[in-house]
Amino acid sequence: MYLKASSLRFAHPGQSPIDFPDVELNSGESLLILGKSGSGKTTLLNLLAGLLKPSQGKVIMGGVVVSDLSEHELDLFRGQNIGIVFQKPHLISALNVRQNLELVPFFSKKNGQDIDRLLNELGLGKKASSSVLTLSEGEAQRVSIARALANSPRLILADEPTSSLDDENTEKVIQLLKTQASKIGAALIIVTHDQRVKAHVSHFIEVKAS
């Protein structure tokens, strides 16, 4: 069992605490986290990524108790073991496509995948030195997937990666995530309420606001 999150609880300031279902996932497996908007799906993702600290419960990843790491250790752990795809691409507009990906090995202090090969696999080879401002929505999301994959993570977290994409791009993005995750043997968790995604991943858990 690579990822194990048990009896997680988190309270946003001024709101009643949310109890999350336990999550267990092996390397190479995929999981959907479903739920209505506002149910706390993204909060669970943030807890798993170590971006938020749970008020109760534990996240264990490859034997490391992630929720016990110090802030600095957590930054490094996240950089080396987790790849996150956000709802919006959030690329750094001062840098070109290639430079955006070069940030990953620098900050994670880990030589991940070969950037040019990765870009080619994601059909972005020709865009390597273009400004990120010239990319289409679908291309930008693919660059952000490439960024999440660049450190060869053990766990890929995707937060509604398809919410602003059309059917064709959604299909592409989900396929990409699945094939890349199985290729590097990473566990994949996708948070979504998108019906189009459900067709591709069979395992799911549901978050319900209590």
Add this chain to the structure above:
Amino acid sequence: MNLFKISWKYLTFRPLSTGLNIFLLALGLAIITVLLLIQDQFEKKMNQDAAGIDLVVGAKGSPLQLILSSVYHIDFPTGNIKMEEAKRLGQNRLVKKVIPLALGDNVQGFRIVGTNHDYLELYGAEFTEGKAWEEPFQVALGSEIARKLNLKIGDEFAGSHGISVGSHDHDQHNFVVTGILAPKGNVVDRLVLTSIESVWYTHDEEEAGETEESEETVESEEEELVSDSTLVDQVEESHHDKFHAPVAKTGFPDSDQEREVTTLLLQFRNPMAAIQLPRMINSGTSMQAASPSFEMSRLFELLGVGISLLQGLAIVLIVIAGLGIFIALYNSLKERKYDLAILRALGASRMQLVILVFLEGILLTFLGAVIGIALGHSFLALVVSQSEQTVVSALQPWTFLPQELWIVGYALAVGVIASLIPAWSAYQTSIAKQLTKA
């Protein structure tokens, strides 16, 4: 990829705002650089040129004008003084040494100074070529003049009356170059040095020529013409003797006529002289005495207002530049909170983000400092190249002062201060909040 490269990319991503901030800062620092250079070099120069001169004695008038005209050779002389009176003063027991100067002529704007060899000694002048003047109308040239007018040993030139270009020429007798002085970086570089006799004779001839002409128009009798021609012969003969007699090398030259000099440079024999001599000269003679150090400190006091005004302006510019950098960093940080959160998600630590923000501010101000210093020096070089004969032309625009490192230091401090608040807010950025509020 590294932090330095990332902050550089951010800077070049918004070239206009970056450029404006760098330019503002550079402008302020350029003014400070120019002020520093001018202040340092002027003071050094003023002290250097006045070294060894305790007192200047000349005709009554403005004491500052007297100092400027006879020590630094920039203003007009106050007038002439009687040599008899000057000689008497030279015999005073409180006077160690007296160097007489005869001023009032120029060569294409460079002043001709009639003096003796003591003047060369006073400034430690050395010859690169030739030797000092021995006879009337022989001159030694300052290095700058020799270079600018392209004169060599043995060359002849005519002086003109007055101390600025454009007055009528003394074409009766040419000066001959016998020596060229080594560059010393002081006032002598821009002077034509000769004997006092040379200056006298130039003006004698003028007057003689004018009287001859007027005589000729009035007298028309034959016998008068004969006697006139004998007179001319006599004059020629005396010219010959006079013009090839050795000149005085120290003290006052001998003369059978009533002569004048322009000013005297005095050295005191003892400290008592500093108290007694000026009072004695100012009240007991028709001359006035002025102390170079006193007059120059008075001048700097007067200029001080202008200098502090410029300094104030420079500081205002630097503060505005600092504010500009702060606002630019702060604004871009608001837009960039997403970027920072992403960097954190990629594994960057809080410290790295803080360094990133500081690096940007420091890079900006460092560029501003370097450009500002370069701008200041170039501006001075431009001013110097535009002015030929004034004191300004003796400034060295490309010497660098240790104080300029302080300028870089100040600039970096401005960068650090301007980055403090943006860096703090970068440190505080919560990744989860930033990325999920979308």
